[in-house]
Amino acid sequence: MQIVIAQFVLALGGLFLGTAEFAAMGLLPSIAETFEVNMPTAGHLVSLYAIGVVVGAPLLTVVTARMEKRKLLMGLAVLIVLGNAGSALAASFGQIGVARFVAGLPHGAYYGTAGLVAASLVAREKRTQAIGHVMLGLAAANVAGVPLVTWMGQVFGWRSAFGLVAAGGVLLFVLLPLVVPTRPADKDASPLSELSAFGSLQVWLTLATAAIGFGGMFAVYSYITPTLTEVTGISEAQVPWMLALWGLGMVVGNTLGGWLADKSLTGAILGFFGWTVVTLALFGAVAANVWLAGLALFLVGIGFALVPALQARLMDAAPRAQSLASAMNHSAFNLSNAIGAWTGGLAISAGLGWASTGYVGAALALAGLLIFAISLKLQGKD
Known part of the structure; x- marks a missing residue:
């Protein structure tokens, strides 16, 4: 207790x-x-x-x-x-x-x-x-x-x-x-030992996986209000309820994802990246329907399971600098916020419509999945 x-x-x-x-x-x-x-x-x-x-x-x-x-x-x-x-x-x-x-x-x-x-x-x-x-x-x-x-x-x-x-x-x-x-x-901890994390290729590749791959979620989140009001057709006062569905998905993702990651960390990361690619594209396809859009946002939120899973991977990649690696995980996710907002904005400015952020997000999540695949390929060689 x-x-x-x-x-x-x-x-x-x-x-x-x-x-x-x-x-x-x-x-x-x-x-x-x-x-x-x-x-x-x-x-x-x-x-x-x-x-x-x-x-x-x-x-x-x-x-x-x-x-x-x-x-x-x-x-x-x-x-x-x-x-x-x-x-x-x-x-x-x-x-x-x-x-x-x-x-x-x-x-x-x-x-x-x-x-x-x-x-x-x-x-x-x-x-x-x-x-x-x-x-x-x-x-x-x-x-x-x-x-x-x-x-x-x-x-x-x-x-x-x-x-x-x-x-x-x-x-x-x-x-x-x-x-x-x-x-x-840790009795061996020091500023120098923490900085050793930056010497690991696996740390950098995992951070890149988070920064680019998770940017997909933020490509949608950054423009969610105008997308829901202009495409889905709901009032601005109803937007928080749709965001709550996203949040509920995050709760499910955290709970389910942590359990699955403890069974197979690599499998969980691969699986949830694939999930995120599909659900973000789904949101782009169904954004005009309020019920399907709400369901898609809930499913997208489940992909938040990647956060604890990637943090655990960083802890493994930097055993002598776990504190710094864990903290940098959240710096990477804030960078993903900027990347997602920028790429989503490019699609909207190009006249592709508000719902296009779902497809942009799916592309970013796929890019993150590919970076993670490269990380697995190079594992043990840094």
């Missing part, structure tokens, strides 16, 4: 981080109005958060290599509070830009460290399931967290949404020492 409670609290951190990351996209119009900037300028806040993730994941992991893991998680909780409280209290667009960068800093390091801690609490044959339980927080963010703070933003103003996430960070800081046992760093 203690392990279950510890995993629940670790997942709470994922819930708060995921809520802050994805809800910010829906709050951009209100933020733009407050600071009197246009939407493209307001969109820089999303980019600043992503930059914070990419910078923070390796930097914080390397400099804290010898730090006891529970204390590290508590320190990251403090950054969650500072970044989101700063966002809520920002008096200018420049200030909220800095705050969003700070809010992104703990993202990758938290998910990576929390996944390692969760895995350390169970037997090796259950480690991917444990990582998946932590990732359930991110799935729950899409089911409940994002709709909640989006509603709060509409009723009480966008500042209340970031304020709620900051309060969640305080709760996380209080709960971590109460339920998560101390996990000392």
Whole structure:
């Protein structure tokens, strides 16, 4: 029971981080109005958060290599509070830009460290399931967290949404020492040993697999609101319910994927990439039908099972630098966000229509599958 409670609290951190990351996209119009900037300028806040993730994941992991893991998680909780409280209290667009960068800093390091801690609490044959339980927080963010703070933003103003996430960070800081046992760093850990991860070809190929292959999901997600309103024909108020179906799929994917990955890690990654290729293409084909589009989004969400599976593979690829490898997994997924949004935007700008993002996404997922196949071919030769 203690392990279950510890995993629940670790997942709470994922819930708060995921809520802050994805809800910010829906709050951009209100933020733009407050600071009197246009939407493209307001969109820089999303980019600043992503930059914070990419910078923070390796930097914080390397400099804290010898730090006891529970204390590290508590320190990251403090950054969650500072970044989101700063966002809520920002008096200018420049200030909220800095705050969003700070809010992104703990993202990758938290998910990576929390996944390692969760895995350390169970037997090796259950480690991917444990990582998946932590990732359930991110799935729950899409089911409940994002709709909640989006509603709060509409009723009480966008500042209340970031304020709620900051309060969640305080709760996380209080709960971590109460339920998560101390996990000392590896006695051989050092900044130099963590940096050794960058010398592994398998690490780079796995990161590329995540960055490009998972970009398929973000090609659809980045443009999901206009696709559903313009192609599917639902109202904007109904969009959160469709996103909740995606989130439910993520919950199923995390649970099922972790179990399958512990049976066969390589098989699970290959299988879920194939699943993602098919379901993204399916969404492109059925986007005009509300019932089939909802089913397709649920099925696409199941492909989120790739997140814990790829993190487990990175841990195997960098046995002397598991903390950095795990954290970089989430930097790769934030890079996939940018790749997906860019490629999906190219298709839309070319006049292929909103639903074309499904086919673009399928192509990216197929590219990720091919990179992973190359990784398997070269395994043991780096």
